[in-house]
Amino acid sequence: MKPPGPLSLNTITVKALSLAQCIEACARHGIPGIAPWRDVLQAMGTQAAAKHIRDAGLRVTGLCRGGMFTLGDRAAAIEDNRRAIEEAHAIGADCLVMVCGGLPQGSKDLPAAREIVREGLHAILPEARAAGVTLALEPLHPMTCADRSVLSTLGQALDLCDELGAGTGVAVDVYHVWWDPDLARQMARAKGRIAAFHVCDWKVPTADLVLDRGLPGEGVIDIPAIRAMAEASGWTGGVEVEILSSHWWAQDPEHVLREVKARHAFC
Amino acid sequence: MKPPGPLSLNTITVKALSLAQCIEACARHGIPGIAPWRDVLQAMGTQAAAKHIRDAGLRVTGLCRGGMFTLGDRAAAIEDNRRAIEEAHAIGADCLVMVCGGLPQGSKDLPAAREIVREGLHAILPEARAAGVTLALEPLHPMTCADRSVLSTLGQALDLCDELGAGTGVAVDVYHVWWDPDLARQMARAKGRIAAFHVCDWKVPTADLVLDRGLPGEGVIDIPAIRAMAEASGWTGGVEVEILSSHWWAQDPEHVLREVKARHAFC
Secondary structure (H helix, E strand, O other), rough: OOOOEEEEEHHHHHHOOOOOHHHHHHHHOOOEEOOOOOHHHHOHHHHHHHHHHHOOOOOEEOOOEEOOOOOOHHHHHHHHHHHHHHHHHHHHOOOEEEEEEEOOOOOHHHEEEHHHHHHHHHHHHHHHHHHHEEEEEEEHHHHOOOOOEEOOOOOHHHHHHHHHOOOOEEEHHHHHOOOOOOOOHHHOOOOEEEEEEOEEEOOOOOOOOOOOOOOOOOOOOOOHHHHHHHHOEEEEEEEEOOOOEEEHHHOOOOHHHHHHHHHHHHO | OOOOOOEEHHHHHHHOHHHHHHHHHHHHHOOEEEEEEEHHHHHHHHHHHHHHHHHHHOOEOOOOOOOOOOOHHHHHHHHHHHHHHHHHHHOOOEEEEEEEEEOOOOOHHHHHHHHHHHHHHHHHHHHHEEEEEEEEOOOOOOHHHHOOOOOOOOHHHHHHHHHHHEEEEEEEHHHHHHHOOOHHHHHHHHOOEEEEEOOOOOOOOOOOOOOEEEEOOOOOOHHHHHHHHHHHHHOOOOOEEOOOEEHHHHOOOOHHHHHHHHHHHHH
């Protein structure tokens, strides 16, 4: 099997660092890609961040995140997504990663929530196309369905891409899709439409539904096998390491960055 | 919507009680069905339990559980499943619920684990047919894929039923399937093949991947909607309440039983 493509650092992995520190750390550790979250981007200022990232020669593999259409006021959510598209454009991100939102507060109507997501994506697609920003629909693990993402499988994401057309793609995070019995078929179906490829690992046991992800190699996901499926579908963009973990967040960020580098080989 | 069919008490819901106590409690609370786990059944003695359950006039909606083909020695797992089939037959259970097992220790090969499950089911099917015991394949929530069940979706379970044929069906637990974007289609496909219908609820937030299930009405699952799908597919067997919860296990079992009764209306 050929080695994994270039690394990218999703900034949530080293949550204690500012975006300026992340950019500097990437340059120093020889990590050629970066994917900021919006909070650290806004804290730095989008224009300043864009210049620093450009000066450091980093590829921006994505901006995290748009979506959350089902939370609070619909119109406000759509406006916020339009701002996210502008930010993604300003920093030259390969895509805007879309985490679409869970059930609205107090609702048990999952089909209705999925319809809200569909309508929200339609609403922002013109701006995304105009800005040349790909909306990367990220199916999240079904255990997040109630409170984070009613977009639950790669098949469901690709159905939306089929409907939405140009300007959309999928963000494949091995953590969210590894269990899927239909994965091989859907990864083949994703040909030419993979806009982001995220890695981390499923620990056994997993102590928390959100904040207990492992670094590549710490868990049971056959990451190279899923990467091979992505590459067979035309993916050449490398691997973005995105770790939400109270364990790793409590470590020295320099140690985490060395681990991220060392574990590239497990991807 | 018509009211839910008769209640059944899965014994794990009141883990502190012996099977004899569960049988007595069902009779006293007017719960007409019971579904024992094998540990409490064996502790009471299968023949004694069969007589007590019969004398109490309870329907046995299932025996929990067969499966676990991927753990430890394969041949031993298959022998143990054959004993489970005998026990299910002895107590007149509607089905043997199959929780098929996660990844083998140290393995990252999910397709291979699924093949072990498939072979295990083929191995025990003749005994199940001879005993007239339906193997109820239970897809478990994808968050249990690593350590409990590589059988992850209703569609995957029905594919296995298609292959295995007579003597097999599916156990539908709303907790495990509610998130599935393909649920309506698969529930229709399950027509005539639903062998068990389990209820509990998905709490927001969920604090533990195994032991934080809610009683019906405590969470966000639209249980009546899924029950209606089951009934449209021919299910007439009522609702079995199966709650794995460190919260509810810490309560007085009498209180829990009253809650189970009261929450029948949420099913």
